[in-house]
Amino acid sequence: MHQDPLFPEWNPAPREDEERLAELRAFDQLGRLAERYRSSPDFGALLDFVIRMRSLSPYNAALLHLQKPEAKQVLTAAEWRERGRRVLPGARPAFLLHPGGPLRFVFDVGETEGAPWSAGAGNVPPATVMLANLMQRARQAGVAVMGPLFGPEPAGRLRRGDGPATFAIRLEGADDAERYAMLVYELARFFLGHLGGCDGCGREDRPPPDEISGRFEAGSVTAIVCGRAGVPAEEGEFVRGYLHNFGEAPELSLDRVLRAAGRIERLSR
Numbered sequence: 001m002h003q004d005p006l007f008p009e010w011n012p013a014p015r016e017d018e019e020r021l022a023e024l025r026a027f028d029q030l031g032r033l034a035e036r037y038r039s040s041p042d043f044g045a046l047l048d049f050v051i052r053m054r055s056l057s058p059y060n061a062a063l064l065h066l067q068k069p070e071a072k073q074v075l076t077a078a079e080w081r082e083r084g085r086r087v088l089p090g091a092r093p094a095f096l097l098h099p100g101g102p103l104r105f106v107f108d109v110g111e112t113e114g115a116p117w118s119a120g121a122g123n124v125p126p127a128t129v130m131l132a133n134l135m136q137r138a139r140q141a142g143v144a145v146m147g148p149l150f151g152p153e154p155a156g157r158l159r160r161g162d163g164p165a166t167f168a169i170r171l172e173g174a175d176d177a178e179r180y181a182m183l184v185y186e187l188a189r190f191f192l193g194h195l196g197g198c199d200g201c202g203r204e205d206r207p208p209p210d211e212i213s214g215r216f217e218a219g220s221v222t223a224i225v226c227g228r229a230g231v232p233a234e235e236g237e238f239v240r241g242y243l244h245n246f247g248e249a250p251e252l253s254l255d256r257v258l259r260a261a262g263r264i265e266r267l268s269r
Helices: 014-031 040-052 058-067 077-082 127-140 176-192 211-229 234-245 254-268
Strands: 085-087 094-096 104-108 112-114 143-146 167-170
Touching (some): 040 058, 040 234, 058 254, 143 176, 176 234, 211 234, 211 254
Parallel strands (some): 143 167
Antiparallel strands (some): 094 104
16 A cells, blocks of 8 residues: 655655654753752752853753763854864764754763863953943833832832833842842842743743742752852852752742743843
8 A cells, every 4th residue: 555645745854854753852851951850969960050150041941961971061063073073973063943943962071082171260340340231221121220219128029010000119139249149139039030930021920839949949940040140149059058958849830940040130131
């Protein structure tokens, strides 16, 4: 019995087919992030890796950890050639998401040979600069950042605002690093949907199941953003303490944590 092809014109090139399969595998990997990192040791290892891999977005760093948790520095084959190194025969690439284009296939430095290699410290703006950037761009997202506003209410808590701002916050702290960490945590709650959605803003209304879960989820965003910036953060320490004392991380959306961390980091730069 012979069956004619249902779509006779569709004959993808092998390379296109390969990239499509890799893309499907990537999204399958991403869908399993939460269950893979539910135990406290695994979640802590993921946090450490994402913080260390500052050259990648938080999302791509997590995706890389799923594939190559031992990786130290990854680049495409072409990028390694530019640095005087070549990919070893038989090396298997990891795939990362690439906004606005196909996937990126990257190799770890341990899978290359050639010129001496140094990771480099990377360029991180001072806390004062990041705070100023984040304050300015938060206003564009509907969050007014200002001085004393709420009278006796505690500082550093995002509240529903009056006037054009959907939300408002007053910052206090010993220095700009402390104020930056405070603002990162509150914006994490904002972007995670803990404070509710709004008409036309594209933000979900997803209150956390309980106070601890909410603090841990927003604290995980803070641990990533502040850790990658080299800024101490009280809420990041809360996450570390929880992981030390309990065997499993509380309920959270790792997908949203990574996306929120990436968004706040971009707003800070």
